[in-house]
Amino acid sequence: MNKLDIAIIGVPMDLGQARRGVDMGPSAIRYAGVVERLEAIGHEVTDEGDIQVRVTKSSDMTQTNLKNLNEVRIGNTKLADKVHEVVTNGKFPLVLGGDHSIAIGTLAGISDRYKNLGVIWYDAHADLNTDETSPSGNIHGMPLAVSLGLGHDELVNIRGFAPKVKPENIVIIGARSIDPGERELIKERGIKVYTMHEIDRLGMTAVVEDAISYLKSREVDGVHLSLDLDGLDPLYTPGVGTPVPGGITYRESHLAMEMLEESGLITSAEFVEVNPILDERNKTADVAVALMGSLFGERLL
Structure with a gap:
C-alpha cells in the first residue's frame, strides 16, 4: 500500500436539492473519525477545513428552473480552486459532502491535471440530467452531465474549460433510478453503466474487475471516485436524501473499495449525501468512514 498525503476538504452544501441538513454531512463524517481512521492506516492527513457556502432562506429560481444556481456555482468554484491547489501540491484530495452537486467543483478542480481522467460514479442515480431534462431542477442530479459539458453555461464553464471528462471514460456502478432523459443520454454517448441487474447477476467482484479492465483499456492516467451513500441500500445508509430500495450491500461496497485500492x-x-437529520445515530457517516478505510488500504490481517 502506498502511503498518501491526504487533504480532506469539507463542503457543507445543501443547495443542490430540496432537503436541508446534508450541509452537516462533513461534520458528521469528521465526528465518525475519518481523520483518525486514515492516520491509523499510515497515511498523512491534513484537514483543510470547509469551503464556505452561502446560505439562502429559500430556493432561488428567479432566472432559471435550476434551484440556487448562483449559490451552487459560487460554492463549486471555490471548491474547484481549492481542489486544484491541493492536487498541484501533490496531495490526494478527499472531499466530504454535502449534496452531490459538489462533484461539479471537484471534477473541475482535478480534470486539467490529467490528460485522460477516468471517473467511477458509485450511485443509485446517474446524475445526468440537464436544465432541459430535470424533473425537479435539483442540481445534485446534474453533476455528471455538467462535467460532460452539458447543461447551464455557468456550471459547465467553471474554471474556464469544458468538458471535464469524456463519456467513454465514465463508469457508473449501482444505478437503479434513471430518468428518461438520462437513459437517452447514456445510450447516445455510450456511457458504461452497471445497474443493480448486473451486480445481482454477475456479482460485485466481476463488475469491479470489468470496470477496472475497461478503464485501463481507455488508458486513463487517473481515476476519480465519486461515491454517493445512496448507492448502498437504505438498510445500511438511512441518512440520505434520495434513498432507493434494492441497493448495494455493505459488504459488496467494502469489496468494491478494497478492489479499487488494490488496482x-x-x-x-x-463521499457525498450524508444527511445527519435523516440518519440513525450517525450510522451513514460511520459507513462512509468504514468504506474510506477499505478504499485507503485498511486490512484485517
Missing part, C-alpha cells in the same frame, strides 16, 4: 487507479475521491 492503484484511484487518484481522488469524494
